[in-house]
Amino acid sequence: MTRWRLTIEFDGGPFMGWQRQDHGPSVQQTLEEAVERMVHERAVFTAAGRTDAGVHALAMTAHVDIERDLTPHRLREGLNALVRPQPISVLEVQEAPDDWHARFSCIxxxxxxxxxxxxxxxxxxxxxxxxxxxxxxxxxxxxxxxxxxxxxxxxxxxxxxxxxxxxxxxxxxxxxxxxxxxxxxxxxxxxxxxxxxxxxxxxxxxxxxxxxxxxxxxxxxxxxxxxxxxxxxxxxxxxxxxxxxx
Amino acid sequence: MTRWRLTIEFDGGPFMGWQRQDHGPSVQQTLEEAVERMVHERAVFTAAGRTDAGVHALAMTAHVDIERDLTPHRLREGLNALVRPQPISVLEVQEAPDDWHARFSCIxxxxxxxxxxxxxxxxxxxxxxxxxxxxxxxxxxxxxxxxxxxxxxxxxxxxxxxxxxxxxxxxxxxxxxxxxxxxxxxxxxxxxxxxxxxxxxxxxxxxxxxxxxxxxxxxxxxxxxxxxxxxxxxxxxxxxxxxxxx
Known part of the structure; x- marks a missing residue:
């Protein structure tokens, strides 16, 4: 299992916000579905902040734990291919310590x-x-x-x-x-x-x-x-x- | 008849270009239809340049001759209301001399x-x-x-x-x-x-x-x-x- 730290740009226009919602698409759900298609795991993304519907991100930070062995390059390229045509772009991926937390570690x-x-x-x-x-x-x-x-x-x-x-x-x-x-x-x-x-x-x-x-x-x-x-x-x-x- | 000089911003994405085309929407046609709805005249817009399909403009200059008496303010506000929801915005309108030409006067x-x-x-x-x-x-x-x-x-x-x-x-x-x-x-x-x-x-x-x-x-x-x-x-x-x- 690897904890991945991701930097993500998104256009908030088509989304109900970052966080998963029952009543519409979210950035979180779009990324989690891309991971599931990529490595067949139900991973959960945690972000530094929960943005409202329509709010954009130039560089949101999030983390996700994935069992399958991946390189940062392959994870970024795979996610960017699989989220199309949704306006989400993974700018950076790096390995993070297991106790690093996108929300709680943020100062x-x-x-x-x-x-x-x-x-x-x-x-x-x-x-x-x-x-x-x-x-x-x-x-x-x-x-x-x-x-x-x-x-x-x-x-x-x-x-x-x-x-x-x-x-x-x-x-x-x-x-x-x-x-x-x-x-x-x-x-x-x-x-x-x-x-x-x-x-x-x-x-x-x-x-x-x-x-x-x-x-x-x-x-x-x-x-x-x-x-x-x-x-x-x-x-x-x-x-x-x-x-x-x- | 007044010759109006207009400065126009547009997102070229939905258009076949500035110039009227038989096979799709153009910035020119959208503006000419707005004038027709506004003052019931078939006016023709002439721009400084003819942009290709998909090309944007931060500030295109164009002119149009209109019979009806208008103020610059009313022409701008009217056009901006009538072109919605197309991504065209008239930034500035001013009166121009009759012999001023958006294309031929441009240096x-x-x-x-x-x-x-x-x-x-x-x-x-x-x-x-x-x-x-x-x-x-x-x-x-x-x-x-x-x-x-x-x-x-x-x-x-x-x-x-x-x-x-x-x-x-x-x-x-x-x-x-x-x-x-x-x-x-x-x-x-x-x-x-x-x-x-x-x-x-x-x-x-x-x-x-x-x-x-x-x-x-x-x-x-x-x-x-x-x-x-x-x-x-x-x-x-x-x-x-x-x-x-x-």
Whole structure:
């Protein structure tokens, strides 16, 4: 038995999310079916994070245990051939120690949220970013974002379906920058609550539009109440960028 | 009657190309049908360049004459609403003089060709770049590219369907650069022959793989013979980037 560590890119559009679901296709199920066809084993993939339906990954990290002897090259090439035409690509495969765990060994998760901030809708990247047609004030968004940095009770930014033991998390980074017509929001933390990034970005969108002042971000946080939440940004602008390990 | 100048982004994937075709959908037809539904006029769009099936545009320039009085804002918003769900987006609309012509007034066309140069296939940008899984030598490609700069007879890089009066063109720019996992080839000229960019990129791919030496680019050019051509790069890596006007 070998524990394999994989780095995986996927377009979240056709999936119900990373995790297996009864009601639709998932990235996990697609990969597990590919392994079953390849080596006739029912292996289970575990990822660093469970992404929502529609959320993309530039480089998700996952692990899987496989009995059959394989080389990293053969596992990657086999999976990439067998997941076609689904938009999943295994970028890297390496052997990992038996006690290495994609979820529990991870010390930081990094996300990118992409906003297309122009009047005209996206043509080339439809489904790959959040289209906000009114001009957003990036400085105000950055000022609002800075109020969430650090260790806080993030109940306001938590989904009712969140399974985390505690709403207290430490947000290491929440940066808002303009790149031409795009606004990029980069978030990093050891772990996030369910919907936390999309909830924070949704509120930053209100700040950018001038409907909230930057300090309203801090007030929403202090309220510790879902009713104080502005709105969730849509999933298709969100990318899982990196899982960091010691 | 007003002559409108439009800047248009499109995903070439679902289209037979810019130009109207009997055998499938085109960007031109989609826009002309949107105008007809909007103002009940059979207007004709003229673009700076005619792109092949599958070729994308970050910013194609076109013009169209419309009798009905419109504002630039209303024309853009109306077209963007009516072309849905086709991946076409009108980025900008402005009034142009009656004698301004998207094709004949254009003094330079700029293209970008994107190669994804890594082992794993693309997931997020499938259909948006050419996947070359073997490592390419960018320096050799740049050396080969430099041999095509200037005024030459480009018969070797010309499609048999090319309608240009002369095979002699002046290539202003052909730059090859690496951007992480991507290789970008930027080409600029007053005008190009049919398939010229894709033919040049296809040959540069052979140079990058080491199947051609850089100087074979110059030899292929001097041969003035289609039989000396390596191969055409696929259309889905090619982007019309900009039409330049005086």
């Amino acid at each position: 930081q998760r990094r996300y990118l949220y992409r906003i297309l901030n122009r009047r005209a809708p996206p043509a080339l990247e439809a489904g790959k970013l959040w289209h906000v047609p009114v001009a957003l004030d990036v400085e105000a968004m950055q000022e609002g974002a800075s109020m969430l940095i650090g260790r806080h009770d993030f109940t306001t930014f938590r989904s009712v379906h969140c399974q985390s033991d505690s709403p207290v998390k430490t947000l290491d980074r929440l940066d808002v920058t303009r790149n031409g017509e795009e606004i990029h929001i980069q978030a990093a933390a050891r772990s996030f609550l369910h919907h936390q990034v999309r909830s924070m970005v949704g509120c930053l969108g209100l700040v950018g539009r001038g409907q909230w002042r930057p300090e309203d971000m801090g007030k929403a946080l202090e309220a510790r109440d879902r009713a104080s939440l502005g709105l969730n940004a849509p999933p298709h602008g969100l990318y899982f960028v990196e899982a960091v390990y010691p | 330079q066309r700029r293209y970008l060709y994107r190669i994804l140069n890594r082992r794993a296939p693309p997931a997020l940008e499938a259909g948006k770049l050419w996947h070359v899984p073997v490592a390419l030598d960018v320096e050799a490609m740049q050396e080969g590219a430099s041999m095509l700069i200037g005024r030459h007879d480009f018969t070797t890089f010309r499609s048999v369907h090319c309608q240009s009066d002369s095979p002699v063109k002046t290539l202003d720019r052909l730059d090859v650069t690496r951007n992480g996992e991507e290789i970008h080839i930027q080409a600029a000229a007053r005008s190009f022959l049919h398939h010229q960019v894709r033919s040049m990129v296809g040959c540069l791919g052979l140079v990058g793989r080491g199947q051609w030496r850089p100087e074979d680019m110059g030899k292929a050019l001097e041969a003035r013979d289609r039989a000396s051509l390596g191969l055409n790069a696929p259309p889905h890596g090619l982007y019309f980037v900009e039409a330049v006007y005086p």
